[in-house]
Amino acid sequence: MVTTVQRTFRKEVLHALHKAKEVNHAVLISYSRQIESLDPLSFFNYGAKKYTGNRFFWSDPESELTIVGLGKEAVFQTNQKNSERYREVFEQWERFKKTAFHIYEEEKLQHSAVGPVLFGGFSFDPCEERGSQWDHFSEGDFFVPALMLTMTAEGPFLTVNRWVSGGEDAEAVLEGLKAFAAEFMVPDFKQEDQAVIAAAEELDKDDWLKAIETATSQIKGKQYDKVVLARELLLTFDGPIQIEPVLKTLLDDQQTSYVFAIEQEGKTFVGASPERLIKRDGGTVMSSCLAGSIKRGVNEEDDCRIGLELLNDEKNLLEHDIVVGMIHNAFVSSCSEVEKPDGPVLYKTKSVQHLFTPIVGQLRESASIFDLIEKLHPTPALGGSPQEKAVDVIREIEPMSRGWYAAPIGWIDSQDNGEFAVAIRSGLIEGSTARLFAGCGIVEDSEPISEYEETQIKLKPMISALGGERR
Numbered sequence: 001m002v003t004t005v006q007r008t009f010r011k012e013v014l015h016a017l018h019k020a021k022e023v024n025h026a027v028l029i030s031y032s033r034q035i036e037s038l039d040p041l042s043f044f045n046y047g048a049k050k051y052t053g054n055r056f057f058w059s060d061p062e063s064e065l066t067i068v069g070l071g072k073e074a075v076f077q078t079n080q081k082n083s084e085r086y087r088e089v090f091e092q093w094e095r096f097k098k099t100a101f102h103i104y105e106e107e108k109l110q111h112s113a114v115g116p117v118l119f120g121g122f123s124f125d126p127c128e129e130r131g132s133q134w135d136h137f138s139e140g141d142f143f144v145p146a147l148m149l150t151m152t153a154e155g156p157f158l159t160v161n162r163w164v165s166g167g168e169d170a171e172a173v174l175e176g177l178k179a180f181a182a183e184f185m186v187p188d189f190k191q192e193d194q195a196v197i198a199a200a201e202e203l204d205k206d207d208w209l210k211a212i213e214t215a216t217s218q219i220k221g222k223q224y225d226k227v228v229l230a231r232e233l234l235l236t237f238d239g240p241i242q243i244e245p246v247l248k249t250l251l252d253d254q255q256t257s258y259v260f261a262i263e264q265e266g267k268t269f270v271g272a273s274p275e276r277l278i279k280r281d282g283g284t285v286m287s288s289c290l291a292g293s294i295k296r297g298v299n300e301e302d303d304c305r306i307g308l309e310l311l312n313d314e315k316n317l318l319e320h321d322i323v324v325g326m327i328h329n330a331f332v333s334s335c336s337e338v339e340k341p342d343g344p345v346l347y348k349t350k351s352v353q354h355l356f357t358p359i360v361g362q363l364r365e366s367a368s369i370f371d372l373i374e375k376l377h378p379t380p381a382l383g384g385s386p387q388e389k390a391v392d393v394i395r396e397i398e399p400m401s402r403g404w405y406a407a408p409i410g411w412i413d414s415q416d417n418g419e420f421a422v423a424i425r426s427g428l429i430e431g432s433t434a435r436l437f438a439g440c441g442i443v444e445d446s447e448p449i450s451e452y453e454e455t456q457i458k459l460k461p462m463i464s465a466l467g468g469e470r471r
Helices: 009-023 040-046 084-097 170-182 205-220 243-253 300-311 314-334 369-376 387-397 448-465
Strands: 003-005 027-034 055-059 066-070 074-078 100-104 117-122 140-144 147-152 155-164 197-203 226-237 258-264 267-273 276-281 284-295 335-339 345-348 352-363 408-413 418-422 426-430 433-442
Touching (some): 009 155, 009 170, 040 055, 040 147, 055 117, 066 117, 084 117, 084 140, 084 369, 117 258, 205 433, 205 448, 226 387, 243 258, 258 408, 284 433, 284 448
Parallel strands (some): 027 100
Antiparallel strands (some): 226 433, 284 352
């Protein structure tokens, strides 16, 4: 457990340095303080040069919590090809917390997502034949940033993470941390002209349509119940793509979604997902069953009519029920109490409306957020049902490399609070190219052209964020 202190700074820095001597290796001091208002995009942009390729951005729906990290002070990776990857990251994090010290100025800094925070994600399928576009994205890749901004309802907090060794001077360490935090200045982010789309290519479209025909035939043959098949769109621009304008548009347009970005060696995985996989707040865990979707209407009356159509559509209700059943069972296996509504309601984003059922549980002390990620991923909304068979089918007939698409991405703090979203409505940006991904659930009466049109709707948020045609 991370040692959290609020007594004299000097005494606690001395304690950390003593611990470093005792264990004969450096320990991490995480220093947090509340600051004046600071724009998250400006902070993200501030790190573009010094921390290029080592930044992350996270904002939950309605921007109730925004976290921006710069640099990688500690890295936690795994290339395990099985479910052990979740446990490996969890165990690395638990070992790390034993020699990390969180120093803060006031008691109110004992806040979720303040202090040492682990951010990152997993791949969708560690056994797939990975395309080179996903180089540098491991099967599990997490890090604690050197600098972090946390925007909460109580205000903004700055965290500085630094390794210290037993031989350092306590006064120098303390003054260095405090001076850095006090003098921290960030210029306002000024949006520049974004590069323009020069070409667009739908990759393997015909193979994807044929894959749907194969899947519906196999489902009718009772080989499995459902599979989610995704395709990709490759956009080429007339210059390098800037990430900050993409994030700004997503934040403005997709306010009911999780907006995220993670950089790895010159590549940025970015998106706006409407779907929570798992959230932990103290002992309470929450998940969102989001499956079954339809377009938005041109006006309020039309939107209501289309929503009612979705609420009464047998194909979409079946698809949704499969997801609800799987997530509910996962919660029952890890929680002492579980709450589930009797039926779905509508969850609306700018371009799409979904069937939505929330599930809440009280996590048993023996379980962790990583245990639930392992049990939930991939949900039937992202993989299919039965889970293992669906992933095998995706591996065999889906004509793209998923990498981190539709996989868990999120954060966890030193008190084990955290949240992971499912990385859909997303794209992989490198230089002047962007690969955008969209998928849909296939059941026995799915029609290839209708499913294609559904993916067109789901591609809209990222196309718009990249400067393409807006609705």
